[in-house]
Amino acid sequence: MAEQRDATTSLAEAQSSLSGLMTRLRGGMPGGQAGLIGLLVVLVVVFSLFIPGFASVGTLQSFMFQLPLLGLLSLAMVVPLITGGLNLAIIATTNQCALLMVWIMNSLLVPDAGVGATLGVIALAMLAGLALCLVIGLVTGALVAYTGVHPILVTLGTKSLIDGISIYLTRGRALSGVPEILSSTLNGSVFGVPVIFLILIFAAVFVGVVLKRTAFGIACAMIGSNLEATRYSAIDVKRVLVGVYTMSSLTCFVAALVMVATFNSASADYAQSYLLVTILAAVLGGVDPFGGFGTITGLMVALSVLQVISSGFNQFGLSNYLTLAIWGATLIVVVAAQTLKPYLGDIFSLRRRDQQEKSA
């Protein structure tokens, strides 16, 4: 399938000019998002009709409290995915960063510290966390870029290494003791919108703008489409790749902040089950797992779909395990529908050109 698609893509690219390519990159995978938004609307309507109290401010608020962690982790996953890579170490990075921050805050804060001292320690902890993520990102990026080992393998190794160090140092225990001032700020709300949700929005807009409007972002998509062609276009592929994994790792720092706020503690094994879910969310949002295509808007719509499904089924009183199963099934159905659409269109209308456009 990959070869087939590549062949069609290169043919289309040869015909269209650079501006045509840019609109394609901006548009992401054709047809995916409209269907997804439709699915979101249908889900919300159906749940509102069948679950009393679903269409309420409370549901919306819990939605906004639950989404940020998965959302930020998915953002960290999407950037490498667009370059045709993968970062399996995002959860490990996030956990280790959270552990470091909580540890610093724990060991440096005395019980009766003044507000100034507390804020200073929090700033120091955040700085240390940021530095840690920066180092992890740079090392991962350098390994991917300069050794040429497949990113799945590199990040499998770094994940194991980072997790190992966290578990070794904490002996698997959770660290608690987040300063009141930090947790109350992060768990607070501005005009009814949770602070952590605002953080997610800011991060998403930032990543979205970087991917769409900067030379770096265009280079990412080009690497995902064709690494060699990008190299021959005088783009320093290695530097871009280092940047990609650094950006992914820095997003983990933001995720670590949200994690510290929501769990009020840190541990080496929090949120491990999210690792594969972030890939599901990205693919559901139209990110091509081979790289090259994908938008942050699509990802956010997909995350909303997943979270609405989760909230709805929770209010039905169904177990979390069932939610995960339904997430998986949703992905299969949506991707299958995208594959089958051209064939169905062919049967109903026999429009050959339409089919060609969609299979590209």
Added chain:
Amino acid sequence: MPDALSVAGAVPHASDGRAGLTRLRRRPEFWLLLVILIVGALFSALAPGFLSLPNVIDLLETYSVQAVMAMGLFVVLVAGGIDISFAATASVSQYCAALLASQMGLPAPLVILAGLLIGTALGCLNAALIFYLRITSIIATIAMMSVSFSLLMYFSGGRSIYTLPDWWTTRITFFQTETASGDLARITLPIVLMIVVALVTWAMMTRLSVGRQLYAMGGNAEAARRIGVPIARLHFVAYGYLGFTAALAGMLQAHRVGESVPNAFANTELAVLSAAVLGGASLTGGIGTVPGVLLGIVLLAMLQNGLNLLGVSSYFFQIVIGLTILVSTSVTVISSRRGRRLRGIGEASTHG
């Protein structure tokens, strides 16, 4: 892939001996064996009990379950795919078989057949999703993993089954011997099964046409299709075989521990994948050998066991695995790339 070229022996060197050595140097198995020998020598010097027969046998038995799964995963990797769901498949078939045996009291052959059928069916479902619905293998199998594992946890409620029948949990010893120190060393069913599965996989991949076709498909699916390789059938063979070995490993694991725990295989998938990849199976397909994958398992097993014997904290083990994966994959790729440059063939992409 260029590695396949060098393995095939198209290296025009002056002397046969040197060519053989260069060829050998580019095989990941060679480096792996070297590392294993060094690590083995190190551990046996530091930890006296390391090379004793009972310890080695024990090591083999502990890792037999992972080795059986790795054999199936190897076939899928060679075919150019990847499967994340096999650990969930193993859990599902193990639990279903355990239910049939303990609740309905079915006889042994029926239970084993049912377990293997469930595993194979789940594998074939993966193949159908990947081939007919064109879902990328990693995405399809991640989705299938969450579906099957979550449904298992939902319907089982996370409860373990302790009442396995005797035929299942009784140890079967094929050969036993007493060492000089008086310890018993037993060759048990898991070890024998592991050897049988490895031999069958090896024979299938190197002696049967289906094996050559799988290598061809993994190397270049489109080229394979155009020379008449049945791509659809091969997908079902590869993923079905992995489902089969996963189910076998699942039931073997219940045999070893004497109970069926629904989440016993949590996080096994990445460990087995690491072992297969350490052993030289390429994620891009078409490359890999059965001995290599077995060596990968042996290396991880030795590291864990040796560190244990040395009294190093088991928490430390994961750090070692991480470093091993990073170092070994980097060395393999860099050394093969250097070889490629010498032969003047353009540097191929290993990214994506």
